[in-house]
Amino acid sequence: MKFFFVLAVLYLSVTNLVFGAQAIAQWAYLTEQPLSIPLPWLVAGKLVWGGLFGLTAWGLWRLRAWGRRALLVGITLYQVHIWANHLFFDVSVLARQAWPFEIGLSVVTLAVVWGGMFLPKLRRLYGGKA
Secondary structure (H helix, E strand, C coil): CHHHHHHHHHHHHHHHHHHHHHHHHCHHHHHCCCCCCCHHHHHHHHHHHHHHHHHHHHHHHCCCHHHHHHHHHHHHHHHHHHHHHHHHHCCCHHHHHCHHHHHHHHHHHHHHHHHHHCCHHHHHHCCCCC
């Protein structure tokens, strides 16, 4: 179970970092496009979350208690960040039509992470009481 969370968080880290790096590499092209979200905000968000999730994955792998707490806080704040982007930057009706699915995805993500990290075996593994 530990490996599932480590790999999932590492995946979040790598995908965010790659997206941020690609956006930097294509900065000139992207600044000419009609983006609804400011490019510096988008790139900074991806790079910050990529770094934070990378650190969290390392903490989970090394069985650090702070890694578990960082995952719980981080995934919650990540979902808040995603929804702030939706609320402030989704401009089309089509984008807003996907919100019910996005809400479901956010709820499932939070339920899996919070539920998994509170399983007695994982709580003990990360130094918490079962």
